[in-house]
Amino acid sequence: MGTWTNELGSNMTISSVNSVGIFSGVYTTAVSATNNTIVPSPLTGHVQKSDSPTLGFTVSWAFSASTTSWAGQCYQDPEGRKILATMWLLREEAEDSWKGTRVGQDVFFHV
Numbered sequence: 884m885g886t887w888t889n890e891l892g893s894n895m896t897i898s899s900v901n902s903v904g905i906f907s908g909v910y911t912t913a914v915s916a917t918n919n920t921i922v923p924s925p926l927t928g929h930v931q932k933s934d935s936p937t938l939g940f941t942v943s944w945a946f947s948a949s950t951t952s953w954a955g956q957c958y959q960d961p962e963g964r965k966i967l968a969t970m971w972l973l974r975e976e977a978e979d980s981w982k983g984t985r986v987g988q989d990v991f992f993h994v
Contacts, residue, residue: 887991949975965993
């Protein structure tokens with residue numbers, strides 16, 4: 884739980900995790916904004932409960948007809964910071980599947 888910030892300044896706040904690892908929260912992107920207004924978007928996901936858990940979460944963007952899903956693993960770096968290393972897949976509304984799909988990676992740091 885808590886707030887995580889990635890290398891681009893986007894924030895993910897996980898507000899609840901239930902007993903089987905399903906979580907929810909909000910994601911505020913620093914990459915894209917509507918009229919310079921930051922619009923939080925809902926997120927849902929699942930985390931495996933372990934020392935270095937794997938997890939996945941999805942954001943349905945509040946300001947566009949697109950969805951992004953992340954998959955990754957949480958661990959501690961040598962300095963003891965909690966890090967979440969992820970890969971993401973973004974799908975936006977488009978007639979051509981390849982033009983409407985992007986792939987990338989993010990590293991989140993626990994705040």
